[in-house]
Amino acid sequence: MSKKKIAVFISGRGSNFKAILNEINKGTINGSIELVISDNPDAKGLLYARDNDIECAVFKKSKDCSRSDYFDKIISTLRARDIDLILLAGFMKVLSGNIVRAYRNRVLNIHPALLPSFPGEQAQKQALEYGVKFSGCTVHIVDESVDTGPIVLQEAVPVLDDDTEEILSDRILEREHIIYSRAVKLLCDDKLSITGRRVFIK
Numbered sequence: 001m002s003k004k005k006i007a008v009f010i011s012g013r014g015s016n017f018k019a020i021l022n023e024i025n026k027g028t029i030n031g032s033i034e035l036v037i038s039d040n041p042d043a044k045g046l047l048y049a050r051d052n053d054i055e056c057a058v059f060k061k062s063k064d065c066s067r068s069d070y071f072d073k074i075i076s077t078l079r080a081r082d083i084d085l086i087l088l089a090g091f092m093k094v095l096s097g098n099i100v101r102a103y104r105n106r107v108l109n110i111h112p113a114l115l116p117s118f119p120g121e122q123a124q125k126q127a128l129e130y131g132v133k134f135s136g137c138t139v140h141i142v143d144e145s146v147d148t149g150p151i152v153l154q155e156a157v158p159v160l161d162d163d164t165e166e167i168l169s170d171r172i173l174e175r176e177h178i179i180y181s182r183a184v185k186l187l188c189d190d191k192l193s194i195t196g197r198r199v200f201i202k
């Protein structure tokens with residue numbers, strides 16, 4: 001099976017991107033990161049990508065550009081490089097319908113909560129404020145809405161009495177790196193089958 005060509009979308013630190021690149025470099029994942037895309041020229045993860053000789057492309061969105069036109073430009077860049085899979089890793093823009101359709105079932109996202117609980121921003125803060133005893137992380141397929149697509153993998157972590165948002169976030173992040181890499185491996189090995197909302201591992 002040929003290696004899947006991957007584009008990773010980031011807006012900030014890029015620790016999930018690093019974790020996946022690390023697994024690829026170890027030979028665990030049958031894919032290669034061809035491109036890192038960011039909406040933020042100052043995203044720290046871009047420095048890491050450049051240090052690792054991975055092509056980076058920054059797409060800043062101007063106010064007069066529609067979301068659909070913005071993502072059309074990105075789609076052209078992805079097609080020119082024959083990208084097979086997109087990984088959202090802390091990318092702060094909501095994908096438009098045109099890119100979701102162009103890459104149907106080939107876009108993954110990592111979310112720092114057990115979906116469908118606490119979608120959207122500041123998921124760890126939402127979990128603490130709600131008072132749940134367990135939170136965690138979710139890798140899901142990206143559909144037309146925010147954090148609603150079919151769930152590939154989840155892992156729970158406890159919420160402890162003296163947790164701050166930062167402590168809980170760190171505990172979750174450690175597990176994010178593991179389940180995201182695992183999900184990417186499954187996708188690259190064509191081991192995921194999707195029926196309605198359910199994702200099965202073949």
Ligand code: GRF
Nearest residue numbers: 013014015016090110111112
């Ligand atoms: C992670 O917590 C991820 O779950 C969320 O954004 C954060 C990105 O962190 N979607 P990083 O940039 O991968 O370090």
